[in-house]
Amino acid sequence: MDTPTLPPRSRAALAAGATARWGSRVTGRGAGSTIGGRVALSLDPSLLRRLADGRRVVVVTGTNGKTTTTRMLAAALATLGPVATNSEGANMAGGLVTALAAAADAPIAVLEVDELHLPRIAEALQPAVIVLLNVSRDQLDRVGETHQIERQLRAMLARHPHTLVVANCDDVLAASAAYDCARVQWVAAGEGWAGDSVSCPRSGEVIVCEPGHWHSRGAPLQRPKPHWWTDNEALHGPDGWRAPLRPALPGEVNRGNAALAIAAAVAMGADPVAATQAVTLVSEVAGRYRKVRLGEHTARILLAKNPAGWQQALTLLDPAAAGCVIAVNGREADGQDLSWLWDVDFSPMVTRTVIACGERRADLAVRLTYADLPHACGSDVIAAIRACPPGPVEVLANYSAFVQINRLLQRVHG
Known part of the structure; x- marks a missing residue:
């Protein structure tokens, strides 16, 4: 997509947003990605949909790990060609407009999206793939209760039956949100905060956790069998596929993020070996681990x-x-x-x-x-x-x- 093909109102909105972004940078207030997009959207509310039109969009959402997984996934999909991405983590509508406008010709977009805003943003983006990482408590004075967020994500996914969901089967709330989806790839990516998943989001009954498995006492909800999983040395995929996995980023949590990114990249058509190699080269993410x-x-x-x-x-x-x-x-x-x-x-x-x-x-x-x-x-x-x-x-x-x-x-x- 080329921005000159946009209608005059959209082009004028982008120009105003670019000016606001420049002003934010020169005054030292920030990178300007969010304010530039907000200004543009205030002049043309349809801009996000217009900029996403004609692209294959992958959305990454969840409470923790969005920016890291997005960076890994963008690296994996760059093996297919140019990628538009919000690499600095501006994950609401304004930041997405800025990211898409900055790479107007990229046929693929990998976008981190705040989980609270995704239900509305997904209508504009119409993503081909949604990567669902985890759902846990966050910013208590302005983020909803975790079961409420799970219900919102589950309802959003039901409205997009043709979207492929790549979901963490080790996280109870993420798995519940994607459990009824017709098209889903399950990834055993780890669940780092079991305290937020002690009760079933569907029945309210206790979640019973066992080594390598969990299930609900009050609903037909249990850990799905993963299509992708990791051990200490390798990533395992469908049909017996296996490759060494040694991410440059530290910790088990980033092995899980890498597995999710590779699974989503393969779903988008990337070669699994090339995607794995690209992901393991990511060593810093927007200042993290610097x-x-x-x-x-x-x-x-x-x-x-x-x-x-x-x-x-x-x-x-x-x-x-x-x-x-x-x-x-x-x-x-x-x-x-x-x-x-x-x-x-x-x-x-x-x-x-x-x-x-x-x-x-x-x-x-x-x-x-x-x-x-x-x-x-x-x-x-x-x-x-x-x-x-x-x-x-x-x-x-x-x-x-x-x-x-x-x-x-x-x-x-x-």
């Missing part, structure tokens, strides 16, 4: 936004890292209710030097005190990193703190 040298310290930046994300991030801590800096804000993008901090098990940080930073470091310090975890508080993340023992330092941050830290490190490195 390593920065600061004198005697090497800081690695990890993003965690909710209990499931924090618990997964804590499994990635480098045993050689004697220092941890934790930065927590409470802005709109983070959720102002930080009571979820009490659901995070901080014990993996025992024996390390821990420094609490961020705008809500006092709230974090109280939680760490009750966890019997010795710590200090600091207002300057760079100073906190330098106060840790020499060597590797793990820096964990929620969303807006993560953005601030990456900007700060960018300035420090000139």
